[in-house]
Amino acid sequence: xxLEIAIHEQSCRGCELCIDICPTKVFxxxxxxxxxxxxxxxxxxxxxxCAYICPSNAITHTDYHAVKNFYRDAEFCQRMGKFL
Amino acid sequence: xxxxxxxxxxxxxxxxxxxxxxxxxxAIGESANSISYxxxxxxxxxxxxxxPQTSDILEALDSTRKVLEKNDxxxxxxxxxxxxxxxxxxxxxxxxxxxxxxxxxxxxQSLFRFGHTQKGSLCNMMYGFFAGALQNIMGQESSLEIVHxxxxxxxxxxxxxxxx
Numbered sequence: 001x002x003l004e005i006a007i008h009e010q011s012c013r014g015c016e017l018c019i020d021i022c023p024t025k026v027f028x029x030x031x032x033x034x035x036x037x038x039x040x041x042x043x044x045x046x047x048x049x050c051a052y053i054c055p056s057n058a059i060t061h062t063d064y065h066a067v068k069n070f071y072r073d074a075e076f077c078q079r080m081g082k083f084l
Numbered sequence: 085x086x087x088x089x090x091x092x093x094x095x096x097x098x099x100x101x102x103x104x105x106x107x108x109x110x111a112i113g114e115s116a117n118s119i120s121y122x123x124x125x126x127x128x129x130x131x132x133x134x135x136p137q138t139s140d141i142l143e144a145l146d147s148t149r150k151v152l153e154k155n156d157x158x159x160x161x162x163x164x165x166x167x168x169x170x171x172x173x174x175x176x177x178x179x180x181x182x183x184x185x186x187x188x189x190x191x192x193q194s195l196f197r198f199g200h201t202q203k204g205s206l207c208n209m210m211y212g213f214f215a216g217a218l219q220n221i222m223g224q225e226s227s228l229e230i231v232h233x234x235x236x237x238x239x240x241x242x243x244x245x246x247x248x
Contacts, residue, residue: 023231023239024239040166043166046187047236064236065187065237067189067237068158069193
């Protein structure tokens with residue numbers, strides 16, 4: 001799985017919230033365009049905090065591991081049987 | 085137990101877990117973190133009993149991962165390094181540290197499902213688990229600092245403290 005992260009340039013307002021929240025400093029401000037840009041995509045841990053916090057919903061991730069909804073996952077429920 | 089019943093039972097267990105943690109935090113404040121931490125330490129020590137000792141942090145993490153997998157605990161993690169780090173294992177004045185990414189986590193799911201905040205007593209239980217397990221496996225004190233608690237993954241700094 002090779003994670004990809006993209007910022008929709010026309011949606012980005014350069015508020016820098018993604019820069020502030022990212023724990024691994026994936027983003028940088030493009031001073032010329034006054035927009036946020038993906039600088040180190042390899043450092044992204046897919047916590048998705050940037051996508052959640054972006055007011056204009058400009059950030060998208062693809063090919064990432066989405067966490068399991070444990071209580072809906074039949075296989076996981078079976079594995080958890082011994083704890084219940 | 086049938087799967088549908090297991091699902092319901094699991095959901096009930098998650099409600100209970102979240103409510104207990106949230107209620108304890110409200111009732112006794114900061115002490116809730118210490119209690120959960122100690123519960124985690126006990127769990128970590130108990131589950132890692134008999135695991136061969138090592139002084140290599142990556143080997144110790146591998147053993148911890150195997151302990152979790154063997155017991156069907158979905159607290160799986162991976163060591164992570166950013167582009168500016170040369171190696172996964174870093175040394176500083178405090179000791180040896182490794183950055184860890186936690187993806188599937190039953191605690192996070194429970195907290196989000198029922199609207200509780202992260203970095204509370206349940207997260208401290210995981211910190212305790214690692215401290216207990218690594219005390220058994222490496223014979224050293226450790227800490228697991230939550231650098232970032234995200235919606236889909238958490239980023240933590242594991243420090244094995246230098247013996248003084």
